[in-house]
Amino acid sequence: MTLIEVQAPGMQTTVQDLGRWGFGQLGVSACGAADAMALRIGNRVIGNPDRAAALEMTLLGGRFLFRGDAWLALVGADFAATLDGVPVPLWTPFQAAAGQSLRLGGARAGARSYLCVRGGIEAPEILGSRSTHLPSRIGGFAGRALRKGDLLPIGDPPPALPPLEIRPGVLAQLRPASAVLRITAAAHSASFPDSSRAALLAESWGVQTDSSRMGLRLSGAALAAPLGGSMTTAGAPLGAIQVPPSGEPVILFVDHQTTGGYPIIGCVISADHWRIGQLRPRQTVRFELVSFDDARRLLLAQEELLRAEILGL
């Protein structure tokens, strides 16, 4: 079995797949890739199933020695990767020979890069997923971020698939640069004062540096809490924008707790979840309100383009 040796782990590198679903009633977070769209594309270009596990790197990438030949794809943000000193392309399969070392630098734009390996990262499946949930130390590689010296086995490679070239322009169409996150109203948005809802859409919000896969803390303005006091703890969705007593909103992200007690003013639409995963600390974002019909139309259009150009080939 081919092994990957972690020579340098990067800032926070974890094993992730498409998440741990079906155990929310036990308090188990879904976790999974912060930019699931990138992971799906990366798996597809090297012939893996969508749900194969990959290494998710954040802001600063790692250095990996291959102890056997492997087909790889790097997707997501550009971390200036080199294989034995030679730059490697993004979104395109390439081969590493035994003894070669892949080195990633810092993210030039965006925040997360995925190293997809043909055959997938072979971590034990826990509750149906190989994803790492750092807060509860479940899944992935011993429930933690990678460290120097870790040895990661690669799974059996799937049968050969025809090589896939993504047509130029498709990625720009799927992943347009934008500083806007689109949101829908939440079930109890109307309990917030009008001034809070207006400020949410009018302000530019800065991503605070203590943001994580659990949540992104935003600074910009203090939003007034709902009229009529606090709400009781309830299940909270991925992408929910919670307003704690400080008034500074928090976007619940992939590692978020399954329930929350703070009121939710809106939720980022599914078509923009990948974009949350690529936000950098100190970057600013704005919110744009769309209808539920538009949110669904945008997601279906995104998926149709993905299937037509990449996944369906």
Next chain:
Amino acid sequence: MQESDATLLADFGGPASLEVHRDVMALYHALARAGIEGVKNLHPAYCTLLVVYDPLRWAPQDLIFKLQEAAGSAAVATTPPRQIDVPMCCEAEFAPDLAPIAASAGWTIQTAVERLAAATYHVAFLGFAPGFPYLLGLPPKLAAPRLARPRVRVPAGSLAIAGAQAGIYPAETPGGWRLVGRTPLRLFEPAREPMSLLLPGDEVRFTIIDQRRFEELARA
């Protein structure tokens, strides 16, 4: 009600009570049994059930129809709740916040422990962390606000109070609830069946143990 473009929220209205929670759990069990394709997670809470679904599979109005069908066809749950005994050690080392809580209730520590043990608790739901039970049934005089500054480390098994809620930390985490005891039982183990000691709807009572018994059970 639509909560996000991938979730529906069934809201039974507050305030939290055993009656409202029974309705939440009846719907939860009906939907869990129905096993509807494209429903990815169910999160019951005090007064609500959040349904997480695949928005590529379902348009919300179609899913609502499907959920109503599943809820309507379900027999009313008549199975009595499971009764679970949880050994609990309330000695000072394991219960750093018990003395001030007892004092503000006007009780001795011993009375506070007796009242904790005399109550029956109802597992409303699991959240915050895998296997963390939110318990209804705390004697009202023991209610206490969260700490102003959360502890960096709360030991696994800690029985804790926040307002009128009680809960038990399954693993060592930071936490802002007030600590009044500790159980040697492991609340959550993914490799065990069932992986969570407590499930929504369970009835829980605490059997008070001393520190020696705690150590014995912890080693077992």
